[in-house]
Amino acid sequence: MVAMKAVFLAPSYPPEMQQYTRGLAEVGAEVYGVGDAPAQALPGSLKQHLHDYLQVPRLLDEADVIERVAAWLRGREVDRVLANWEVMVVTAARLRERFGVPGMSVGSVIGFRDKQVMKERVAAAGLRVPRARRVRTIAETRAAAADIGFPLIVKPIAGAGSADTYRADDAAALDTVLGRMHHVTEASCEEFVEGDEYTFDTVCIAGTPAFENVAQYLPRPLDARSHEWISPVIITVRDLDQPGLAAGIALGRRVLGALGMGDGFTHMEWYRKPADRGGEVVFGEIGCRPGGAHLVDQMNYTCDIDLFREWARTVCWGKFEAPTVRKYNAAIIFKRARGNGRITRIDGLREFLHRHGEHVVEQRLLPPGSPRRDWKRTLVSDGYLLLRHPDWDRTYQLAMEAATDITMWAE
Ligand SMILES: Nc1ncnc2c1ncn2[C@@H]1O[C@H](COP(=O)(O)OP(=O)(O)OP(=O)(O)O)[C@@H](O)[C@H]1O
Numbered sequence: 001m002v003a004m005k006a007v008f009l010a011p012s013y014p015p016e017m018q019q020y021t022r023g024l025a026e027v028g029a030e031v032y033g034v035g036d037a038p039a040q041a042l043p044g045s046l047k048q049h050l051h052d053y054l055q056v057p058r059l060l061d062e063a064d065v066i067e068r069v070a071a072w073l074r075g076r077e078v079d080r081v082l083a084n085w086e087v088m089v090v091t092a093a094r095l096r097e098r099f100g101v102p103g104m105s106v107g108s109v110i111g112f113r114d115k116q117v118m119k120e121r122v123a124a125a126g127l128r129v130p131r132a133r134r135v136r137t138i139a140e141t142r143a144a145a146a147d148i149g150f151p152l153i154v155k156p157i158a159g160a161g162s163a164d165t166y167r168a169d170d171a172a173a174l175d176t177v178l179g180r181m182h183h184v185t186e187a188s189c190e191e192f193v194e195g196d197e198y199t200f201d202t203v204c205i206a207g208t209p210a211f212e213n214v215a216q217y218l219p220r221p222l223d224a225r226s227h228e229w230i231s232p233v234i235i236t237v238r239d240l241d242q243p244g245l246a247a248g249i250a251l252g253r254r255v256l257g258a259l260g261m262g263d264g265f266t267h268m269e270w271y272r273k274p275a276d277r278g279g280e281v282v283f284g285e286i287g288c289r290p291g292g293a294h295l296v297d298q299m300n301y302t303c304d305i306d307l308f309r310e311w312a313r314t315v316c317w318g319k320f321e322a323p324t325v326r327k328y329n330a331a332i333i334f335k336r337a338r339g340n341g342r343i344t345r346i347d348g349l350r351e352f353l354h355r356h357g358e359h360v361v362e363q364r365l366l367p368p369g370s371p372r373r374d375w376k377r378t379l380v381s382d383g384y385l386l387l388r389h390p391d392w393d394r395t396y397q398l399a400m401e402a403a404t405d406i407t408m409w410a411e
């Protein structure tokens with residue numbers, strides 16, 4: 001086999017990046033990792049897959065990272081520069097341009113990173129996006145609201161995890177929202193799209209999906225982020241051929257073309273309006289990287305495959321070799337403990353596992369004694385349960401049962 005030298009940015013964090021590093025090594029790449037953790041602190045399970053590693057002081061300081069990587073690689077040719085973490089995708093593209101390495105250009109990657117540019121490019125392809133304006137001041141936001149109408153949503157241009165994202169139903173509510181957003185320098189003011197919210201995920205080869213996935217958010221992420229008592233659920237849909245998804249999948253494929261997708265993962269979010277309002281599908285947002293919060297694990301459980309490795313095969317060799325037959329709907333149920341401090345007990349878990357254990361594929365609730373996580377900062381919250389079943393209604397029922405019957409307590 002020809003040597004394949006792949007620079008992979010942020011190989012140890014977020015934790016699933018270690019799985020992509022493994023995937024790269026398993027398909028025969030020499031992996032050159034670049035991260036801010038000291039080499040000695042990397043787990044052995046990761047180190048064994050790294051050919052070499054560069055520690056940089058500040059991973060988010062793009063210019064500094066580029067200079068250090070260039071100095072480190074001087075005299076060595078690399079074949080790929082890759083990143084699967086949202087905040088690193090532009091840096092990877094800049095490095096590719098600097099080294100003349102194949103892959104998506106900075107210009108294309110920006111279309112996946114800047115929410116306003118993204119919507120403009122998707123709209124220019126004739127696809128339905130929420131009416132939106134980029135706003136920088138209170139006056140601009142009020143003017144945009146007058147144009148767009150209520151209800152609307154205000155959110156940071158480069159947001160993540162629904163942080164600083166607010167719905168406003170009238171001018172008074174908008175004033176309250178503006179009062180909370182002083183620290184946000186640039187925002188998007190958008191028409192609020194009612195309806196169901198889904199993902200459209202792919203692993204692409206030259207912009208064409210070799211693998212596709214749809215998952216439904218239950219409830220919509222903004223609602224899940226607004227109420228601590230909710231146990232957010234996400235379910236991958238086994239049957240992608242059902243009529244209700246056709247328009248969303250068609251939209252997703254056309255978005256890839258509109259944005260000039262190349263090789264690798266994409267994670268898109270889209271809305272479907274209620275049937276009594278025509279069931280119209282509307283683009284939400286897209287990234288040229290995988291979904292977080294264990295979505296890739298869910299997709300793996302859906303088909304019994306290893307997308308960490310298939311992604312690597314795709315970006316290194318232009319081939320996707322795993323079966324794409326969908327066997328299950330895979331549901332993840334995130335739990336948030338009641339009370340603050342440390343987890344003291346978990347009610348209903350033993351009974352749930354006794355009743356439905358055969359469908360549960362992972363149980364990762366924080367054990368008693370662990371400190372609670374900040375549910376506003378991590379969707380994973382105080383842990384999760386992952387289960388799967390071939391029948392959608394049954395999967396949905398099981399997920400809702402886990403959401404309501406299992407309770408974590410903290411004090
Ligand atoms: N125009 C809109 N209409 C209705 N809901 C919206 C709209 N824009 C955002 N939302 C809601 O807010 C959530 C967060 O918005 P968005 O996905 O754009 O930002 P994000 O912070 O990048 O999200 P995340 O990182 O959680 O995927 C969406 O999942 C959706 O529930």
Ligand SMILES: [Mg+2]
Binds near residue numbers: 285
């Ligand atoms: Mg989102």
